[in-house]
Amino acid sequence: xxxxxxxxxxIRFLGExxxxxxxxxxxxxxxxxxxxxxxxxxxxxxxxxxxxLALQQARRADAEIKAGHYRGTLHxxxxxxxxxxxxxxxxxxxxxxxxxxxSFDFNATIIERLNEAGAVLLGKAAMxxxxxxxxxxxxHASLSGPAQNPWNPECWTCGSSSGSGAIxxxxxxxxxxGSDTRGSILCPSSWCGVSGLRPSFxxxxxxxxxxxxxxxxxxxxxxxxxxxxxxxxxxxxxHDPLDHDSISDTAQxxxxxxxxxxxxxxxxxxxxTNVYAKTDPEIDKAIDVACRVFEQAGATVETxxxxxxxxxEAAELTILMEAASAFEHLIRSGKCKELTDPLGRINGYxxxxxxxxxxxxxxxxxxxxxxxxDKVFDRYSVVIxxxxxxTAQLLSAKDSEDWTSGDFHLxxxxxxxxxxxxxxxxxxIPCGFSNKQLPYGMQIMGRALNDATVLKVARxxxxxxxxxxxxxxx
Amino acid sequence: MVPDVAxxxxxxxxxxxxxxxxxxxxxxxxYGSRLSPSEKQHLLHVLITNQxxxxxxxxxVVQNGDASAITLRLVT
Numbered sequence: 001x002x003x004x005x006x007x008x009x010x011i012r013f014l015g016e017x018x019x020x021x022x023x024x025x026x027x028x029x030x031x032x033x034x035x036x037x038x039x040x041x042x043x044x045x046x047x048x049x050x051x052x053l054a055l056q057q058a059r060r061a062d063a064e065i066k067a068g069h070y071r072g073t074l075h076x077x078x079x080x081x082x083x084x085x086x087x088x089x090x091x092x093x094x095x096x097x098x099x100x101x102x103s104f105d106f107n108a109t110i111i112e113r114l115n116e117a118g119a120v121l122l123g124k125a126a127m128x129x130x131x132x133x134x135x136x137x138x139x140h141a142s143l144s145g146p147a148q149n150p151w152n153p154e155c156w157t158c159g160s161s162s163g164s165g166a167i168x169x170x171x172x173x174x175x176x177x178g179s180d181t182r183g184s185i186l187c188p189s190s191w192c193g194v195s196g197l198r199p200s201f202x203x204x205x206x207x208x209x210x211x212x213x214x215x216x217x218x219x220x221x222x223x224x225x226x227x228x229x230x231x232x233x234x235x236x237x238x239h240d241p242l243d244h245d246s247i248s249d250t251a252q253x254x255x256x257x258x259x260x261x262x263x264x265x266x267x268x269x270x271x272x273t274n275v276y277a278k279t280d281p282e283i284d285k286a287i288d289v290a291c292r293v294f295e296q297a298g299a300t301v302e303t304x305x306x307x308x309x310x311x312x313e314a315a316e317l318t319i320l321m322e323a324a325s326a327f328e329h330l331i332r333s334g335k336c337k338e339l340t341d342p343l344g345r346i347n348g349y350x351x352x353x354x355x356x357x358x359x360x361x362x363x364x365x366x367x368x369x370x371x372x373x374d375k376v377f378d379r380y381s382v383v384i385x386x387x388x389x390x391t392a393q394l395l396s397a398k399d400s401e402d403w404t405s406g407d408f409h410l411x412x413x414x415x416x417x418x419x420x421x422x423x424x425x426x427x428x429i430p431c432g433f434s435n436k437q438l439p440y441g442m443q444i445m446g447r448a449l450n451d452a453t454v455l456k457v458a459r460x461x462x463x464x465x466x467x468x469x470x471x472x473x474x
Numbered sequence: 475m476v477p478d479v480a481x482x483x484x485x486x487x488x489x490x491x492x493x494x495x496x497x498x499x500x501x502x503x504x505y506g507s508r509l510s511p512s513e514k515q516h517l518l519h520v521l522i523t524n525q526x527x528x529x530x531x532x533x534x535v536v537q538n539g540d541a542s543a544i545t546l547r548l549v550t
Contacts, residue, residue, distance in 0.1 A: 313527040334508055346513050349505045350520040353497040363543030364536045408526040
């Protein structure tokens with residue numbers, strides 16, 4: 001018998017209940033699908049529901065488990081996938097009008113891996129058009145309408161994995177796949193109060209998913225707990241020869257066991273103090289409280305500063321320049337004018353004006369910035385900071401683009417930009433609430449390929465706090 | 475060439491502004507017929523934003539002997 005709380009349980013809880021046949025995958029899937037049709041529609045959370053496929057996969061899972069063929073923790077557990085990942089025979093719209101009727105006749109590698117694990121696909125999560133690849137100025141920039149934040153429907157979820165954030169936060173699926181080129185998993189995880197992991201670059205195959213910036217795109221899980229993120233990563237990580245940037249089998253592999261906190265870990269945590277020009281003071285207080293939690297759990301915590309460098313500029317320029325190539329057809333054909341966002345309609349024209357020398361300069365600076373960032377981890381296992389400088393913004397808010405008065409500003413060491421540019425693993429986990437009941441997120445960032453350490457620190461925090469167990473009253 | 479929809483930001487050099495003008499001119503040459511007056515103004519602001527970022531990244535100097543940006547992966 002499903003209770004409302006069932007829909008906010010972790011993958012681990014649901015997976016064990018299904019394995020022990022205390023819960024049927026079909027019953028659970030039907031329950032989530034019904035929430036998708038009702039609550040999901042209200043929040044603009046899904047681009048497409050896939051009920052026939054979901055129920056077919058759920059029936060198969062129940063039958064296999066009954067027959068003693070158990071595939072693992074994701075077996076029979078429902079999920080959603082951002083609508084930029086190809087699922088054979090279903091629309092894959094990239095959240096954008098020009099691709100509203102697009103579908104592919106193959107599955108992305110990540111879908112194949114989840115199929116092999118026996119996972120149950122509920123549907124495609126709504127997203128910002130082209131995942132913001134040609135720019136956007138508000139949460140309205142989506143084929144399926146603005147995703148509403150389950151904690152306050154007047155607020156946005158953040159993007160570009162906007163639907164994935166809403167889905168997990170609202171209990172419409174235990175987890176959802178997001179993508180992150182520059183913060184598109186971390187920001188919605190922070191604003192929606194869920195745990196979202198952006199793995200190391202190359203850790204998860206992107207074959208069959210839309211490209212924005214080839215040297216920065218990553219896929220990763222958004223879930224209720226860091227442990228759930230680790231369980232999913234354990235299934236989706238691994239070399240794929242079909243992805244040019246997939247890390248090789250000889251590189252440091254991800255191991256779920258290494259995410260388990262242990263008494264003798266000797267974790268040294270750096271608390272970054274210089275990454276934003278301005279933050280909501282309450283978020284900083286929440287991070288300070290988190291530092292005490294870590295200390296009480298046996299970790300060493302020190303304040304530290306991130307080295308200066310044009311991290312954010314390099315990230316933004318790389319995306320603009322590579323997106324001009326990724327969406328060349330859309331720009332040259334003029335079909336970019338069909339996009340919803342006024343910036344998205346024209347930004348590609350400006351990005352085409354960058355020179356080859358500009359691109360090469362940015363890419364030659366980039367390894368120097370990677371070295372700067374990497375040195376931080378000679379001293380610290382991970383560094384932590386607010387994931388975002390504010391809580392969720394109103395949907396009516398728009399980015400300012402008028403810098404002609406000379407007051408241009410970027411947070412050049414913004415932690416989601418740094419980790420995106422350098423391909424570092426990072427997670428955002430809930431760490432408190434504002435007085436308006438909007439979630440705060442804490443980013444935990446680690447050295448390249450040390451996804452397990454990032455997850456271990458997040459799991460340690462969640463073992464001593466319950467922010468991740470809070471959910472909106474829907 | 476740049477219309478009077480934007481003035482040169484105080485922290486831009488003449489060279490920065492010339493560069494923006496050149497990009498804007500080329501952009502209009504190729505795509506001008508597709509763009510409304512407000513879109514042209516919007517694009518100018520985008521080019522100014524981009525120039526700020528380019529100025530910043532160019533201040534991080536690379537030398538001839540510094541690492542290449544391009545890696546050729548051999549097909550074997």
